Amino acid sequence: MTAELVRGQNHPLPDTRLEIRVSAGHPVLAGATLGDDQGRVPGAEWIAHPGAPSLHGVAVPGEAAAEHRLTVDLEAVPGAVHRVSVLLALPGARGAAGAARFGAVAAPHVVVAGHDGSEIASYTITGLDSESAVVALELYRRQGAWKVRAMGQGYDGGLAALLGDQGLERPADLAAAILETVAPGPAPVAAPPQRVPEAERVRHTAPVTSADAAAGPPTSVAPTPVAGTGAPVTGGPTPATGTPAPAPSGAAPSGGPIDYSHPRRRAATPAPASEPRQAPPAPVAGDASGWSMDERLYNQVWGMFEDLARTAAAYRSACEFAESRLDRELDETLSDYRSRVGGANDSARAAARARHDELVERAQAVLDRDLAQLAAESAVVEPALPAAFARWDNPVWHAYRVPAEEPMALRLGDLHLPERSELRIPMLVRLPLERGLWVDSGRGRSEAAGLLDEVELRRLALDSAVAHTARLLAAHPAGQFAVHVVDAAGAGAASLAPLVESSVLAAPPARGAAGVSAVLEQLTERVDLLQMALRGGAADALPPGLDGARQLLLVHDFPHGFDDRAVTRLRYLADEGPSVGVHLLMVADRQDASAYGPLLDPLWRSLLRLTPVPDDHLADPWVGHAWSYEPPVLPPGSAVLRQVLAQVAGARR
Structure with a gap:
């Protein structure tokens, strides 16, 4: 069964050896970048493109073409790599003959298949207009497992803007060099990537142990801490995500019914009858990258925030699609004079509403499932938070002692969305404060x-x-x-x-x-x-007092x-x-x-x-949700505030 994704949805990957098929209807350049858990790419040596087609478990074609096959071995990528981004770019955007924007050509279609050729997920990149480069898919590591996310993040500024958004230096020069390596023509199928010997692999599973943290990533891939959140809740721009349910058996990649559900489901792709279905992994506190437990918890909270944002975005997108399709089908029914006799009109409208209700019900089911998984993760993470990240009613405050060093972040309240108001995500901001x-x-x-x-x-x-x-x-x-x-x-x-x-x-x-x-x-x-x-x-010249x-x-x-x-x-x-x-x-x-x-x-x-x-005045940078902010509240009758202040005053003496 193939899960047909829409923009923002994700899907678990049951296999780590993958083939990614691209059908663009027009010659395009296909490549991939290897990034850390924030999607940042350390340098040009971590980009697979026609001029350097093989890289750490990823192999891409050496020519621009309308059809591509990329191969990926996720077991061969370095352990510090958390995201593999598959990108497409139009060679004509550099001034050569050809299309200069994706809106002028057929929508690219991408299929993720296992090493045996069986299709896992597909995605048609719709909605592009003036963009000449796009991040089509993202393969990312989450709680020790890999997933695929339908991105569809286009860039008007072309490949240079895409590379710059991933943190690369001098992206314009780099993009020009990559585009100069290709010319429209037939592209050979990429050879399988070379596998890295087991002894050379650096892999992390949840939870990350202290030994893993001490070893660290390869010197050329340094994880970058997550930026502070305020409206986050100001962070890096990232598109919404979601999770699909599988399409009916035998459905064509672009012709079967579409499941517009949303992200972060850990349920595996349906396995053959001989293989038992794998249950979602149990949530683990600190299951994120970082050099210390506090950093891993901070990154995990940030990941939960992203997941909730994208989950809600995919659900809302599915509902909007169902509404727009219902309106279109009702209009078509009314415009067909033949359906006005014999009750055909009523039957057609009833069928359209039934299809609408089915889509909404499927999206709601996936939403409920995803939110339940997030709630389970929150129930594990919240009690494990240090004092700086914890609510006032957390018992950790009763054992509070003045720290020897400043934490990386501070909790200023909670955030939630109307889809499930009781699911609260801690609002953490980085220290020192960058704004008042x-x-x-x-x-x-x-x-x-x-x-x-x-x-x-x-x-x-x-x-x-x-x-x-x-x-x-x-x-x-x-x-x-x-x-x-x-x-x-x-x-x-x-x-x-x-x-x-x-x-x-x-x-x-x-x-x-x-x-x-x-x-x-x-x-x-x-x-x-x-x-x-x-x-x-002249810091030494400051007054001594x-x-x-x-x-x-x-x-x-x-x-x-x-x-x-x-x-x-x-x-x-x-x-x-x-x-x-x-x-x-x-x-x-x-x-x-x-x-x-x-x-x-x-x-x-x-x-x-x-x-x-409570007020809904904060917005995230990915999909622009209006988040409801909940201020920190002291438990009624609690003396924890005065106890903490007494500890601070005593340490000063």
Whole structure:
């Protein structure tokens, strides 16, 4: 049986020796890149193309042609390689005669087959227009097993843009060199790749052991840490994924019924009756690449976020396709005058609706199955998270001790999608913070905020900011993180009490316009000094009494107590402070500051907006989902916040 994929779907690979068949209807260049778990390719030597057709278990044709066969041996790829991307490019895009964009030619069709020739999955790359290069498929490693993902990620900038997106240096020169090696013509079938001897292979299975981490990847393939998430939730651009159900037996690769389900299913391709069906592997905490358990857990959480984003995207895409096909079929029925007699019209409409319902039901079944697998993984990962990644109700906080070194990331809340709101993905941001934080005390468009009065909403906003501040303090070694507080009107005394009473603040909260001015002047001078020292290479010339700790300025009730000069300094701190370890955490309602006009617009845009109540204001970079953000909540009646702050204060003494 062949699983016919749509863009974003994935499918398990029951075989590690594969043949990838490409049918383009027009001469194209076929190649492959080997990347780490983030899809980054270290250098040109990790690209298989017509000029270098054989590479670490991957063999590609040496000519541009309308039909291609690529061979892949996933057991022969180095253990540090987590993704094999199959790419197609139009040679005519370099100025030679021929097509310059995929929208002008027939949609390429790709088939993944086992070493015995049996088809595993197929994918028709539709929806391309001005693109002249495309990542057709991605073979990727997940929890010790390999899967194939239908990508269809096109690039208007051609092969150069594709290679640049995968992290290669001088992609334009590299793309030109690759395109110069091909000319349209018949392409011979690629020879099977040479297998790497068992002793030379570096392979990782879940979980990664400490010995694996110590050994590390080959020197030419260095894993790159995942970028921080905010709207992630700002990360690298990646298309959506999904998982198909197999097509009916005997269906042609492009003519059988399509299963528009979505990703991350570990169910194996149906095996012959003599072979038992393999159950999905049990989730394991820390089942990701990394040099330490914290890094592996961080990468695993990021992978769960990607999986949920793509899973939901594939489900929504399937439902949209079913709706559009139903509309088209109903229109065709109404336009056919012959179907208006004898009840044929009603029968045709009933059949169209039945096909629509079947597609939606199949997509829903796969969605439920995928979400159940993600929920099982979350149930294993959540209890294993270190304090910096854990919720406040995690028992790990009861054994908290001030760390000896800063963790790689910090949890700022949870994220979820409406498809399953109880499945929460930790929202982790990298440390040190690359941008300031803004806890919005206004109503915005949140339904939850609309149910609260203004006073209660402002109190919740400051409580949330205090919880974030406590986490930042708890994440840093003793004496390496200092907190300043501006509370010009003194309206936040109750919420700020845990910080004040535990003596973790650098100074009492600043009050009035004079206090605001003094704190801002102090931090502005610090930023100026550090920047001049760094730019001039004169770090030794800094004043001997200058505190080397990172600084956090918590501003409550902005813009109360701020004049024009103070606002200018605040903007300067937001723009220049993070590069020298001065960070901003604002509690404010943007509408309250509207009197300053567009002067503050760059300030809001430079900060990561968080909310004290659930809100769906964050978007991922892959498919643009509106993610619901859940702020960190302390358990009712819990003293964990004060206990953690007491530990921080005690370590400073």
